[in-house]
Amino acid sequence: MATLVPPPKRVKLSGPSLKPAEPTAKAPTVVVQFRSSVDGLPLGPAVSLPADTARDGMEMLVNRLKGGAEEDDPTPFSFSLLIPNPLSTSTTPSEPIKIPLPTSLQADILSPSPAILALLKAQGLGSAPSFTSEDVFTIVCEPQAVWKVRGIGRCGSTLSGHSSPILCSVISPSGNLAATGAGDATARIWDLQTELPRATLVGHKGWVLCLAWDPLERWLATGGHDGLVRIWDVKTGKPVGDALVGHSKWITSLAWEPAHLASTTAPRLASSSKDGTVRIWSMATRRTAFALGGHTACVNVVKWGGEGLIYTASSDRSVRVWDAAEGKLVRILSDHAHWVTTMALSTDHVLRTGPFDHEGRKTKDDEEAKKLALTRYQAHIANSPECMITGSDDHTLFLWPPQFANAPLGTTPKKYVSRLTGHQKAVSHVAFSPDGRWIASAGLDNSVKIWEGKTGRFAASLRGHVGAVYRLAWSSDSRMVISASKDTTLKVWDLKTYKLKTDLPGHTDEVYCVDWVADKVVSGGRDKTVKIWKH
Structure with missing residues (x-):
């Protein structure tokens, strides 16, 4: 006859551990237009994606937009956000400002760290630029290592x-x-x-x-x-x-x-x-x-x-x-x-x-x-x-x-x-x-x-x-x-x-x-x- 295992005792839980965890803030969805750094042309239609999409995720998306890239060996890219130069006027236009995106839009632009804020200041911006939910983020994609070195054998x-x-x-x-x-x-x-x-x-x-x-x-x-x-x-x-x-x-x-x-x-x-x-x-x-x-x-x-x-x-x-x-x-x-x-x-x-x-x-x-x-x-x-x-x-x-x-x-x-x-x-x-x-x-x-x-x-x-x-x-x-x-x-x-x-x-x-x-x-x-x- 099989031995019956008694059910576990019910333990009355109390204390602060019972409080439900605070819900984590969900990253907003943004509209992004990827452009080539070579000719400035769009790489495809504007796409919606979470603002906390990391660089690797954007890299994979750009490779798919470009088409023909092998998934097992994608082209690496670096990304920069393109924003209008605040000093630009109709009479004296200035080149747009490029802000590097080493992490994501959320981390580098929407909630910038002190290091990013210092970089923005060096670019001539007093503070991080403000955006609305209707803005389209223009991201310039610069291919890196577009060639491939043959392995040493x-x-x-x-x-x-x-x-x-x-x-x-x-x-x-x-x-x-x-x-x-x-x-x-x-x-x-x-x-x-x-x-x-x-x-x-x-x-x-x-x-x-x-x-x-x-x-x-x-x-x-x-x-x-x-x-x-x-x-x-x-x-x-x-x-x-x-x-x-x-x-x-x-x-x-x-x-x-x-x-x-x-x-x-x-x-x-x-x-x-x-x-x-x-x-x-x-x-x-x-x-x-x-x-x-x-x-x-x-x-x-x-x-x-x-x-x-x-x-x-x-x-x-x-x-x-x-x-x-x-x-x-x-x-x-x-x-x-x-x-x-x-x-x-x-x-x-x-x-x-x-x-x-x-x-x-x-x-x-x-x-x-x-x-x-x-x-x-x-x-x-x-x-x-x-x-x-x-x-x-x-x-x-x-x-x-x-x-x-x-x-x-x-x-x-x-x-x-x-x-x-x-x-x-x-x-x-x-x-x-x-x-x-x-x-x-x-x-x-x-x-x-x-x-x-x-x-x-x-x-x-x-x-x-x-x-x-x-x-x-x-x-x-x-x-x-x-x-x-x-x-x-x-x-x-x-x-x-x-x-x-x-x-x-x-x-x-x-x-x-x-x-x-x-x-x-x-x-x-x-x-x-x-x-x-x-x-």
Whole structure:
């Protein structure tokens, strides 16, 4: 006979928990007209949708309106609300104002946050614009990554020549050349079209620790353990004058002045050093224009931003922002608890590639190249101003708000936007995706983590390496990221699924460096070989 289970006792409930939950406010329904950023034409009829429809939802809707888009691989879009300029008159018409929509109409326009209100004020609006239920919202849709980079799947060439471990590798802005620096005191230039060596750069008396291509691809700068900075002519492989002397310890990082800001004949170069200083060199005089002092320990990274600012990260636990025109200190950011070892700007990709885009357009002279670089930069920051992220040995990253050289006192917030936690060991490298929408960070805890570029919100953890991850590089379409590790492998990750796309074994020892431009990847490491990976 089955055992009968007695019914549960009735418990008399009382107290405030019995009160029904307050109904959540329902987002209003709005009428939206999507327009193309290319020609300004409507992408379809006006549609009604909830005001809290997120960016992903609008992206899916726009792809369906355009028709012909595969649902498993939609085109990514950025969105901006178009409103009339309040200063516009019939006699002096002004361009409409674009307000970025990083989240939704509800969050960014109808109930804007303090950050959005500050942005509206910067656009010339005293407050958030008011709308009625009968208004039609005009949203401009700008396609991002309309092309697609082919996945990396095999090793095309293994190039020998260096007699010591390869410490750094950088592909040129056009993607036609690559440079590597090694412990044998030499740098080498490789032709990625023929996959053959092109030049050996001999002159340093110690390890070559860092490399930087001029944005117009005329010169290559190298920094060494000997404290010297050398400039090389890319076409001839010969040194351009004598070494730049001034630092008392080894060079840690190099950064050229962006193409759209620099003089076409005499750009400037920034170098950071173990001696705690940053020097700005003039190619016209081949001397120090000025030095940036103030850090009390090694300056690990220097970046030259597109807004006329220089960013430096140091082992004194601080990040400093400088005016590139005069070398004046703009701001000190000191929230990290340990050495700041890595830094990235949301504009890194467009500044690095200058006038070289995915279409491979050729310019007739340096002036035209400078104008094209400016056009590309302005298009990049149209929806999101240049911002910075830093990583530290304290296992954290900080996403900082946009900095401005001539902003009135108190208008640029000093506090970070977000503190990114999750790594269990030191952060070794961080990089923004080319479109600025995502951040990838590598750690000595064997993991790669993905974060949202504007908010710093955690997105995914990519696990598969069994050794420390040293370096990262993004594909130009922002859909994939590659990681180099102590476990002798490189791994390509798919940002749509957050899963491993391709495992690339081949190196016989630790992989210290990797770079990805167009459809070529170059890597190097302790096994002294350069590997070129392709589709």
